[in-house]
Amino acid sequence: MILKVSMEDLSYDLKNCFLHCALSQEDYVVKRKRTVRQWIAAGFIREKEENRTLEEVAEGYLAELVNRSLLQVVKRNHFGRLKHCRMHDVIRLLALNKAKEECFGKVYDGSAATGAFSVEGARRISVQGGNVEQLSRSGATQLRALLVFERCIDIDLLKPILTSSNLLSMLDLQGTRIKMLPDEVFNLFNLRYLGLRGTEIESLPEAVGRLQNLEVLDAWDSKLTYLPKNVVKPQKLRYLYIYVHGAFEIGVKVPNDIQHLVGLRALQCVKATPKFLREVAALTELRSFSAYLVRTEHSADLSNAIIKMSHLVHLVLVTDADDEVLQLEGLYLPPTLSWLGLAGQLEKTWMHQHFSFWSHLNSLTRLELSFSSIDEQNFSCLFVLHGLLFLVLLKAFEGKRLDFYAGSFPKLKHLWVWGATHLNQVGIEEGAMQNLVELFFIDCPELKILPDGIKHLAALEKLLLKDTSEELVEKLRRREIQMNAAKI
Structure with missing residues (x-):
């Protein structure tokens, strides 16, 4: 009764968000970003407060559901932000009963016990069984969402439902083994969310341009290496996620005229070309942007594009090759930036000055540098990043000594140094990195002694030394033996 009262007390929008979570499988891990995108596409989220985006309102709802248990x-992620959550079995059972009672949605498990399953009256169906023959014979004129959780499913058996579901706004096929979408999908004029994450989809037809109300196209971790020309026609597109394993080296090909998608919030893992970089400058609403195969000659177009992305939170730039110079001179990074990843050589002649210009990045919490050729002097310039929580140096530091002075990185919690082949000494002054929780040194063969001053890291919980010198490993082994002997 207490739980039922708690559910009845929810506002209309919050109740819809809660019941939507209940349609997932039992013990299913609800992911924040995906859930937020689905709630927005379903129309559950409305901007109610000034200066709050739909995403911020949705995350507030998620936090409220957690606070209500x-x-x-x-x-939670490294910054303490909610990342994954789950619904208790008892609460889920009550929620599913409520969803059925209010015609919000039903679960179809494909078992014989399901009997003559009908979707009539249900506005949302969660498919959690591979046998969908009974489901395909049901009418679906009122269906708004079709969520498929079964990996092995015959997509052709869903054609009758897709044909009759003129009001369908959400089709999520995440994790299924489908290789091709049926033509019926592209007749769904009201479709707002198309989830293809983790599928085996290799291409999309030009018919995707008919989905004029599409807001989310999520093909992350699929086999999609290029996008059709007509993908730029659904001008309500808000999120475009495309990534293939190995695509970090090649990037995903994006068609011309991407500038028409002016409402786009996310565009990731795309191949950089001069024409694309000139067009992407028009996408001023971008919050997340990553470009690959960046070359030195792209510098002017890239800088011009990024300077116009005044809301940018997540930026990743990866060069064409490890020795390609990532020319950032003249690049002004927006103060809204929270996550920055740079992979490529940084020009030493301006590195010192440019790092100093980052002092305005008060929101920057994560920095990942790869193949940057940073030395001792240039590294100290990064101390201006007072809000940094996570720092990764992947084959980025080429000096012999790494020093952390008193007051440096006051909020840093995670430091990973990877592939520093010449590093042989680390110095930590008292008052440096006072909140450091994790310290990793990986593939640092010349590191023969523990960091000098490591005792000052009072908050340290985890120290990882991997592929360092045998001399250091042996010292630690002897120390461990001595400590165990002392306990005995």
Whole structure:
């Protein structure tokens, strides 16, 4: 009764968000970003407060469901932000009964016990069984969402439902083994969310241009290496996620005229070309942007594009090759930036000055540098990043000594130094990195002694030394033996 009262007390929009989570499988891990995108596409989120985006309102709803104990926190990210959550079995059972009672949605498991399953009256169907023959014979004129959780499914058996579901706004096929979408999908004029994450889809037809109301196209971790020309026609597109394993080296090909998608918030893992970089400058609403195969000659177009992305939060730039110079002179990074990843050589003649210009990046919490050729002097310039929580140096530091002075990186919690082949000494002054929790040194063969001053890291919980010198490993082994002997 207490739980039922708690559910009845939810506002209309919050109740819809809660019941939507209940349509997932039992013990299913609800992911924040995906859930937020689905809630927005479903129309559950409306901007109610000034200066709050739809995404911020949605995350507020998720936090409220956690605070009401209707969702349990499974994982937070490195910054303490909610990442994954789960619904308790008892709460899910009550929620599913409520969803059925209010015609919000039903679960179809494909078992014989399901009997003559009908979708009539249900506005949302969660498919959690591979046998969809019964489902395909049901009418679906009122269906708004079709969520498929079964990996092995015959997509052709869903054609009758897709044909009759003129109101369908959400089709999520995440994780299924489908290789091709049926033509019926592209007749769904009201479709706002198309989820192809983790599928085996290799290409999309030009018919995708008919989905004029599409807001989310999520093909992350699929086999999609290029986008059709007509993908620029659904001008309501808000999120465009495309990534293939190995595409970090080649990037995903994006068609011309990308500038028409002026409402786009996310565009990731795309191949940089001069024409594309000139067009992407028009996408001023971007929050997340990553470009690959960047070359030195792209510098002017790239700088011009990024300077116009005044809301940018996540930026990743990867060069064509490890020794390609990532020319950032004249590049002004927006103060809204929270995550920055740079992979490529940085020009030493301006590195010192440019790092100093980053002092305005008060929101920057994560910095990943790869193949940057940073030396001792240039590294100290990064101390201007007072808000940094996570720092990764991947084959980026080429000096012999790494020093952390008193007051440096006051909020840093995670430091990963990877592939520093010449590093042989680390110095940590008292008052440096006072909140450091994790310290990793990986593939640093010349590191023969523990960091000098490591005792000052009072908050340190985890020290990882991997592929360092045998001399250091042996010292630690002897120290461990001595400590165990002392306990005995």
